[in-house]
Amino acid sequence: MQGTALRYYSRMIAGEYARLCYGNDAGFGNNTRAWRELRRLRHESPAGSNDADVNAAARLLNDEGWLKIDSTAGDSILRRIRSRYEALIADADASIDLGFGRRVDAVRHIIDPMAQIPELGAVFDERVAEVVRTAYGTHFAVAAVRVWRTIHIPDRELVRRGRFRRARPVSVMANLFHNDEHPVSTLKYFVQLTPDVGPDTGALRVIPIHSTRRIVRAGYLRPDAVFGPARRLLAANDDVVVFDGAPGSGLLCNSERCLHRAGIPKAGFERAMIQFTLVPSARPLPADWAAHLPPDPGVPRRALDIDLTRSDRVAPTPRSDLFA
Ligand SMILES: O=C(O)CCC(=O)C(=O)O
Numbered sequence: 016m017q018g019t020a021l022r023y024y025s026r027m028i029a030g031e032y033a034r035l036c037y038g039n040d041a042g043f044g045n046n047t048r049a050w051r052e053l054r055r056l057r058h059e060s061p062a063g064s065n066d067a068d069v070n071a072a073a074r075l076l077n078d079e080g081w082l083k084i085d086s087t088a089g090d091s092i093l094r095r096i097r098s099r100y101e102a103l104i105a106d107a108d109a110s111i112d113l114g115f116g117r118r119v120d121a122v123r124h125i126i127d128p129m130a131q132i133p134e135l136g137a138v139f140d141e142r143v144a145e146v147v148r149t150a151y152g153t154h155f156a157v158a159a160v161r162v163w164r165t166i167h168i169p170d171r172e173l174v175r176r177g178r179f180r181r182a183r184p185v186s187v188m189a190n191l192f193h194n195d196e197h198p199v200s201t202l203k204y205f206v207q208l209t210p211d212v213g214p215d216t217g218a219l220r221v222i223p224i225h226s227t228r229r230i231v232r233a234g235y236l237r238p239d240a241v242f243g244p245a246r247r248l249l250a251a252n253d254d255v256v257v258f259d260g261a262p263g264s265g266l267l268c269n270s271e272r273c274l275h276r277a278g279i280p281k282a283g284f285e286r287a288m289i290q291f292t293l294v295p296s297a298r299p300l301p302a303d304w305a306a307h308l309p310p311d312p313g314v315p316r317r318a319l320d321i322d323l324t325r326s327d328r329v330a331p332t333p334r335s336d337l338f339a
């Protein structure tokens with residue numbers, strides 16, 4: 016018990032230091048180690064592009080933490096992916112519920128999507144790869160591919176009322192602004208799979224790096240604990256980028272340095288997303304990367320395998336009670 020408390024408080028202090036120092040909630044080690052590693056790779060295995068447009072896009076991505084860049088995959092590939100997705104998401108053995116708290120059904124992931132839908136490889140095209148390589152200034156690897164969908168959850172399930180406490184927001188699908196707890200050099204390429212994704216049908220929201228930094232330093236502690244000026248800044252933020260668009264629309268995003276959240280689809284809507292997780296690497300991306308993608312520990316084959324400490328989940332309930 017004592018060890019647990021010590022771990023808890025050292026994590027809290029390290030986290031607080033990282034929030035003030037780095038201006039994000041990705042965690043202390045995820046900031047320090049990532050920058051060190053990226054500097055080393057840039058030095059030892061430099062990579063990039065001579066194309067002025069690619070360089071401008073990469074600079075924007077590094078400065079702002081996001082860049083809209085659509086996939087060049089054609090309609091017929093996207094339609095094929097969509098119809099495979101429909102079959103797999105309805106198949107109890109091919110997909111798994113990974114929502115939070117009482118609504119595990121709020122988010123459902125395809126298990127091993129790259130093996131089930133090989134066409135996904137074509138969604139990550141060379142133009143996107145060139146921007147990523149240039150932004151890193153070194154090579155990169157595709158660490159994981161995910162495909163998931165979110166569903167409508169009624170408002171009453173998105174707040175929790177304690178007996179004496181004020182109402183707290185509840186995360187069922189990463190619907191509260193958060194930073195992913197991965198090394199801050201991680202980039203994600205999100206691609207829309209369902210049509211009509213807009214602000215009220217589940218669009219992902221992203222807050223650019225500079226604005227995230229201001230909010231995190233002004234009183235953002237955790238997704239469900241935002242205080243003082245940070246609360247106001249988060250409630251009325253003109254910088255929020257809404258990732259809407261037709262199937263194939265893409266967004267490169269640093270979700271460790273940009274606060275972001277899933278929108279809740281309105282009643283009658285579901286939203287499906289494809290996500291490529293990208294990490295810096297000493298070696299060029301092999302042409303056959305898709306055939307050798309290791310299993311994603313964050314999307315297990317059975318519910319029993321779920322690791323409750325999974326780092327990209329928002330804070331579990333017991334932690335928040337300590338701040339009440
Ligand atoms: O579903 C989304 O739009 C965002 C999901 C997300 O941020 C996460 O899983 O960390």
Ligand SMILES: [Fe+2]
Pocket residue numbers: 189193194195270275
């Ligand atoms: Fe996230």
